Amino acid sequence: MSAIAPDVSRSQATWPMYLPYLVPMLISSAATVLVFTNSSVVGWGFVAFLVALQVLEPILGEDHETYEWKAxxxxxxxxxxxxxxxxxxxxxxxWVxxxxxxxxxxxxxxAGLQAVTGFDMLAAHADDGWVQYFVxxxxxxxTSSLGTVAIGHELCHRLHEPLSVFLSRLMGxxxxxxxxxxxxxxxHHLTAATPHDSSTALRGEGIMAFTKRTLKQDYEIVWEIEKSRLENLGLPAWSFNNRLIRGFLVELLVIVSVAAITGFLGLALFAIGVIQAHLGYKAGVYIQHYGLVRDPDEPIEIKHSWGCTYKVTNWLTDGIGRHADHHDVPEREFWNLVPHLEGPQLPAGYMKMMGLSRNKKKWEDAMVPLLIEWDENHASPAEKLLALEANEKSGHPDLLAHARRQRAELEEEGLLPIAQTA
Known part of the structure; x- marks a missing residue:
């Protein structure tokens, strides 16, 4: 896969530089130990570790280098x-x-754990209650959410490795x-930064409105993809050949199994966990292309994704912050991704930006000036028209004022269609 390495100057990575990428492994390992042992030490350590990541994200700052990795x-x-x-x-x-x-x-x-290690798991869980169930x-x-949309995101692109693809789908x-x-x-890789993409939030659209709009759209998109694929093969859409239908059947099997094994309470908490995972996923994708526009007939470029070069972000998500390069070369492994500082950049790391997205006013205070800058410095003539339309629909005072200036400039340059000048 060396052919996918970028043709840029790269620094030689040292062995200690591999260690921060253990962060996801530490999370899943700690989660495994905690759920089985009920250890308060592991539990508080897990919480402290997650808090430390948020504190360290702005402190450790950014990394603009691309590296040559020996292994x-x-x-x-x-x-x-x-x-x-x-x-x-x-x-x-x-089990819990x-x-x-x-x-x-x-x-x-x-019984098996006690026979092998001597640890009494039944005693450790003898006093379980609502706190332990929610934990x-x-x-x-x-772990499943991060495993699907961060770790699994990288694995699902490794089409040359059946095991990686299988693990990605299993976690999902x-x-x-x-x-x-x-x-x-x-x-997504074909429609990013257009209204046809369920991972692109519109200007002025809050995270809950985005989530509500796109949850259904996710499935509609996959149905159309599978319908078109199967029609080209001369096969019916309503068949076991449809990957969406197969996915539904596997998920139904999981739901039935959870209900049979854990009863109503377990099924209810499973449902809450699923909802939480999807909300977390939407918070992640919300920030990656927010407000950006693209002519659907033009290719995706660096300017159509918000970049993020914060170290902790990329350690935690396996390089997703270098999102623009991932869209430019989807087959490129995360450790070879280029930061592309010439493209639009988020003002902070993913954890802070995901937190800001929960507050629409604070989010727009941070992002609206960047959208205006994008319109002025990155948008093509066709995208200026799309941005004008998006700004006029946004409902945000600053974007509406910007739209009035845009309209005047576009009319002066003769770029505004006659139908829109009336």
């Missing part, structure tokens, strides 16, 4: 190890809720993301 296969093994931790965490959730349901030792895990739910939700099943492995490479 990149280490990164692949890290992602696969993370996947194993995600599977074990989900199994741990099933099955034990709460009827006192069962699901799969004989407690188990959050752990499987967090736990939180009902089976559509993602189709929608992302065959939908």
């Amino acid at each position: 990149p296969q280490i990164f692949v093994r890290m992602m696969q190890f993370y996947s194993v931790g995600t599977v074990l965490t989900f199994v741990g959730f099933l 809720m099955a034990h709460a349901h009827n006192g069962a030792d699901f799969l004989g895990i407690a 188990a739910m959050l752990l499987f939700s967090i 099943v736990f939180t009902m993301f089976s559509y993602y492995a189709v929608e992302h490479p065959y939908g």
Whole structure:
């Protein structure tokens, strides 16, 4: 896969530089240990670690370098190890809720663990209550969500590695993301920064409105992709050949299994975990292309994604912050991605920006000036018209004022269609 390496000057990476990319592995490993052992030490350590990541994101700052890695296969093994931790965490959730349901030792895990290590898992969970149930739910939700849209995102692009693709789809099943492995490479990568993309938020659109609008759109896009693919093969859309239908069937099997193993309480908490995972996913994609516009007939360029070069962001998400280069060369492994500082950049790391997105006013205070700058310095003539339309629909005072200036400038330059000058 060396042919996908960028043709840019690269610094030689040292062995210690591999260590920060262990962050996802530490999360899934800690989640696995916590859900099985109920250890308060591990639990508070897990919380402290997540808080530390948020604190360190702005402190450690950005990294604008691209590196030559001597042993990149280490990164692949890290992602696969993370996947194993995600599977074990989900199994741990099933065990906790099955034990709460009827006192069962699901799969004989407690007995096996005690026989091998001497650890009494039943005693550790003897006093489980709502706190432990919610912790188990959050752990499987967090690891599966991160496993689908960060770690799994990278794995699903490794089409030359069946194991990587399988692990990506497996992690997605736990939180009902089976559509993602189709929608992302065959939908989003073709339609980004257009209204046809379910991962592009519109100007003036808050995160909850975006989530509500695009949850259904995700499935509609995958249905159209599969319908078109199967029609080209001379096969019916309503068949087992349809990957969306297959995904639904697998997810139905998961739901039935969760209900049978854990009862109503386990199923209810599973549903909450799934919802939380999807909300987290939408918060992530909301910031990646927010407000950017593109002529659907023109190719995706660097300017159609918000870049982020914060170190912690890219350690945690396996390089997703270098999003523009990923769209430019989807097959390029995350460790080879180029920062492209000439493109639009987020003003902070992903964790802070995802937090800001929960408050529409604070989000727009940060992003509206950047959108205006994008219109003035990045937009093509066709995109200036699309940006004008987006600004006029946004409802934001600053974008509306900008739209009036845009309209006057476009009329003066003769770029505004006659129909829009009336």
